[in-house]
Amino acid sequence: MQTDETDEALLALLADNARLPVAMLARRLGIARTTVQARLDRLENAGVIAGYTLRRGREARPMIRATALIMIEPRRQPEVLARLRSLPAVIEVHTTSGRFDLIATLTATTTEELDDTLDRIAEAKGVRGSESLVHLSTKIDRRR
Template structure:
């Protein structure tokens, strides 16, 4: 990846609906150059897809939480398989330190969130969990 690729990604991160023509104009390169770069970024997996980033108004009415879990050795594959079937689990990250996994969860209400937390805590191989409920977003630079 070079500076042009990073600039394309930066512009698309701010507005994924930006057309090839607008990208070319803003970056002062030919449309064919932008099109070729986008195709390469997609085929190499740098761009995995184009999506909508919800603002605060779009996230209203949803409880969000981060859940830190410690698991038994060699239980990760089985736990990840089970977590994939839990619709409220949006993302799972491996971590360093005293926790093994970091989960991002979104639920419509406290009852569902409580059920999901109980389900995760009861999974075979989960030693312990700690949940942190998100209150408000102060900074969001995620692309």
């Protein structure tokens, strides 16, 4: 779906604060409330807007983040993914090419919690090996 300048301005406002009421969006864009609602409906139906979410503030975020690089045995991905899904510290998982099969992003409030999660990943059936990288400081975050 092709978006125009008004759609892009609307998306930028929502990216900054997805809780803005339609009336406020309309005022900021200088268009009618019904027009904003119609554009939102169209963008949602086309999949341009997949949903609205919560971004935690710096104080509410877990203090420790890590990446786990995971090697799995052939044809064991469904079992490994089920295990990763069951671990609350695992916030996203991606398949990848190269030496590792999966990349998991983890969050924890303590190093003990992170260590426990890494142990649970390593002991999962189908995991051949893993390597972890603890995130130290954020230099660029375009999601904010």
